[in-house]
Amino acid sequence: MRGLVKSYGGRNAVDGLDLDIRRGEIFALLGPNGAGKTTTVEVLEGYRSRDGGQVAVLGVDPATGGRRWRADIGIVLQSGAGDSQLTCLELLTAQAAYYPDPRDPHEVLELVGLTEKAGARGRSLSGGQRRRLDVALGIVGKPALLFLDEPTTGFDPEARRQFWSLIRSLRELGTTMLLTTHYLDEAEELADRVGVITAGRLVEVAVPAELGGRGQAPAVVSWTEDGLRRTEATQTPTAFVAGLAARFPGEVPDLAVARPTLEDVYLQMIGQPS
Ligand SMILES: Nc1ncnc2c1ncn2[C@@H]1O[C@H](COP(=O)(O)OP(=O)(O)OP(=O)(O)O)[C@@H](O)[C@H]1O
Structure with a gap:
């Protein structure tokens, strides 16, 4: 793009x-509430008109994308089809x-770990299982591009890890993914690159390890000495720790x-103290 x-009501x-x-690639769009992530994603999905600029998604302008284009796109919305009377298999x-x-x-049920729930109705599933069903519905059309809007909100830690592994298997199958998330660890785990957006503008795009100059940032060494917690920011932590080790008799x-x-680095970029 x-x-x-x-713009809404004259405000961009x-x-x-x-x-x-x-x-x-898996690309994660990060940004505070109201930054413009969902709006951007909805324009890309063809669900929202735009007021300016050029956009091509899989080579097509989403404003004019037809059935064939739409069939190549999968969407996992924030709230899905979990309340249905149909069973998981029927829905799929x-x-x-x-x-x-x-x-x-x-195959899709197997991929998302819901094989045992094939005959269960959507409404009888747990929150995490419903999100898996949402993903299953998003990928059953074999999309080349999958949009995932805050996919793991409300997951327990184990379910999140299982979900991450599902996303990685989809990447191995060649699916491109655009993810929005408020979980920075999720972006770090999954994303090849992240983009930070605030007030409708892109602040930076980078691989997670390099965002906000993170790759060059000093390491902070901390230890306890004479009953006090001490810290030192250093570009050469190995040498510093070697120096400390020489001063202490044991550990x-x-x-x-x-x-x-x-x-x-994200909180610094969006102007919040960490
Ligand atoms: N349909 C709408 N009508 C008017 N204003 C809207 C509409 N949709 C979004 N906005 C406004 O546009 C701005 C961007 O909203 P958007 O939902 O894209 O943000 P977001 O980054 O996805 O936020 P969140 O992290 O809270 O989901 C916000 O100020 C929001 O109030």
Whole structure:
């Protein structure tokens, strides 16, 4: 997209966004509430009109994308089809019928770990299982591009890890994914690149390890000495720790070496103290 603009009531919610997402990558769009992530994603999905700029998704302008283009796109919305009276298998089979070359619904259930729930109705599933069903519905059409809007909100830690592994298997199958998330650890785990957006503008695009100059940031060494917690920011933590080790007879008490996390640099970028 180039110069994407979307305004509501004369105010630009998306204010001139340039962004390229590569085939086969997982790209995470990060930003505070109201930054313009959902608006951007909805323009890309063809669900929202734009007020300016050029956009091509799989080579097609979403404003004019037809059935064939739509069949190549999968969408996992924030709230899905979990309340249905139909069973998981019935829902998937019905959804698959809309696509020219769908995945086998049984295979999809296996992929998302819901094989045992094939005959269960949507409304009897737990929150995490419903999200899996949402993903299953998003991928049954074998999309080349999958949009995931805050996919793991409300998951327990184990379910999140299982979900991440599902997303990685989809990447291995060649699916390009655009993810929005408020979980920085999720972005770090999954994304090949992240983009930070605030007030409708893109602040930076980088691999997670390099965002906000993270790769060059000093390490913080901390330890306890004479009953006090001490810290030292250093570009040469190995030499510094070697120096500490020489000063202490045994273990350096409570020794830790920390680098800024993705959350630290993100909060700094959006102007919040970490
Ligand atoms: N249909 C609408 N009508 C008017 N204003 C809207 C509409 N949709 C979004 N906005 C405004 O546009 C801005 C961007 O909203 P958007 O939903 O894209 O943000 P977001 O980054 O997805 O936020 P969140 O993290 O809370 O989901 C906000 O100020 C929001 O109030």
